[in-house]
Amino acid sequence: MEYTRGRFSWLIRPLLVFFDLFIINLLAYYFFNFNAENLHFFSSAFFNNKHLLYIVYSVVFWMFSTSFISFYNVYRYTSAINILSLLIKQFLIFSILVYAFIGAFRSVNVQAFVTFKYLISTFVFISLVKFLSYYLLRAYRLKLKGNVRRVVIIGDTEGANELKSIFNQKKELGYRLLARFSNSKAEDITGSIKESFSFLEDTSGIDEIYCAMDELTENQVNEFVKYANIHHCNIKFIPETKKLFSKRLKTDFYNYLPVLSIQEVALNHDFNKLIKRTFDVIFSLFIIVFILSWVSVILFILIKFESKGPLFYKHKRNGINYKEFNCYKFRSLKTIKEVQGTYVQQNDTRVTKIGKFLRQTSIDEVPQFINVLLGDMSVVGPRPHMLSYTEEYSKKIDKYNFIFRHHVKPGITGLAQIKGYRGEIKSDEDIINRIKFDNFYIENWSILLDIRIIIQTTLNIFKGEEKAY
Structure with missing residues (x-):
């Protein structure tokens, strides 16, 4: 389970969903020439009311398709290229769904070019708002120091050092590195791995723990997993550099650095x-x-x-x-x-x-x-x-x-x-x-x-x- 903390950031995703659905149906009303009698929602049978039918159709299939491609799963470490890729995928999927609706209901007399203008307009608005929210959040983290994740790194491996650099240099991602623990003697190490457990117990509000798997025993991994579960913080793993990643763990990329977390299974x-x-x-x-x-x-x-x-x-x-x-x-x-x-x-x-x-x-x-x-x-x-x-x-x-x-x-x-x-x-x-x-x-x-x-x-x-x- 992915735990989140914050006052209002959890509202961003549902607000974006609501905005997208609003734009889809507002522009459909503008571009599609639904018959006047069909605009009275309760004056005729449901299947004769093409506007109402399209609202239901677009909401259901928009939610289904966005869920299928994880359209709204945009995180602080997600790149702008990945967002553009999601927009293109969703544009193609939704275009097929809209043309399928018009083909199924011949009484909706809309030219193919008008439908294309509707789709382009829809995705221009949706793309603008999606990118605007993305960059505003980055600016908010960078300038106002808000929407910050408090993190701890366990380990002094190559991957742990690269992750530390990302957290310290890319302030727009909104990570605040509280401490780093390892049994090595590096200068920026806060303490040993054994001492990290005392630090975790004494420090409140830790959002994420990043564990370098090369440096930990199974028993230590167990203890970190148990702590994360009890205190409702996320635990992620910096993989061993010479091993293939397990498909059973979710892989996210912070720049080009892979970070693993426990995959949410259907069970x-x-x-x-x-x-x-x-x-x-x-x-x-x-x-x-x-x-x-x-x-x-x-x-x-x-x-x-x-x-x-x-x-x-x-x-x-x-x-x-x-x-x-x-x-x-x-x-x-x-x-x-x-x-x-x-x-x-x-x-x-x-x-x-x-x-x-x-x-x-x-x-x-x-x-x-x-x-x-x-x-x-x-x-x-x-x-x-x-x-x-x-x-x-x-x-x-x-x-x-x-x-x-x-x-x-x-x-x-x-x-x-x-x-x-x-x-x-x-x-x-x-x-x-x-x-x-x-x-x-x-x-x-x-x-x-x-x-x-x-x-x-x-x-x-x-x-x-x-x-x-």
Whole structure:
């Protein structure tokens, strides 16, 4: 998610949208010779009122086409050439839509040249206002020091140094560099990477953090991502200079310097999140009321009879944006202490007799529906790892792919699990394939895919799974 701060800058985009729609329909009224009777909006049937019909048509397809090409996604680092490119694309698309309207409704008797003059006039006005707002904002940042983003750079790499120069020299972009942290001994370094965390906690109003990936460990990246999520500031990544950029991260260019940020996936769109959350709550409530309620009573007796300890086993896991949470399971081991870096292995002596059955049938995972209800997990998603494993696996996986995996809520089951990549990691190939399936799920999510994964998980429980031990 892209966070924005400011008093009035958020109004610019909706005002531009309103202006564009107003110009489109005002000039249509001027150029197109709609019949007088058709100008009385409520005097005739909707489809006989060509002016009203064109208003609806132009608004719907203008909003659709501009959304398709990201026409209004103009940022402070966007160049004038890019804006011109967007205007040309939109001009071509909208021209086709207007000629299609006139062709579909023959009663609108407008000559092709008149339509062309309408389109040219429309885009002259729209272009002038778009460029005017662009340059006025740049002047406002340069002269009046307004609309400023407060930023911090982490790292002393070639890319970090170039970014620092852009922020300091191009004041019209409106970036105020508060500090730069690195473990190097360069003169303009504020402090070490470790000291940066204290600075971030003590400094309010930070808008963006730029992290040089060459210089950071996975654990440090985790901490910066968690800070950005909690404090609602944007985190961006300065890529490793010798690596190709991951398509799973959004690439923006500050001059010619690529800067990466976490891509907004369909799963995290507000409407999709509402659908998935509604499904999660209904499904988890059903499981908790009709299964967990009575299974817990039976298992309490059986688990207590075989070994001392609690009914539930609570362990720390990394969730969305590396947020830590307590994940619940029915206790299946004789011990309740989490041993760092040790998966339960086949014929593991720590597993109790009832625990072996629970693990083979995945019944030990049922308490995680409480996590779903609390909002820490989803029914379907990438499985959460132990904190120690998160750091270990990140060394074997491309950093960008690993960060992308933690951009959604973890799940009780997932695509990787039904494909056989669950439980113990015996080789690097196991974790690489697990991440591959997790990221495929994130990129191709649908509620039908969730239902399919749930059904396949249920079938696998009855069939039995090789790694369910």
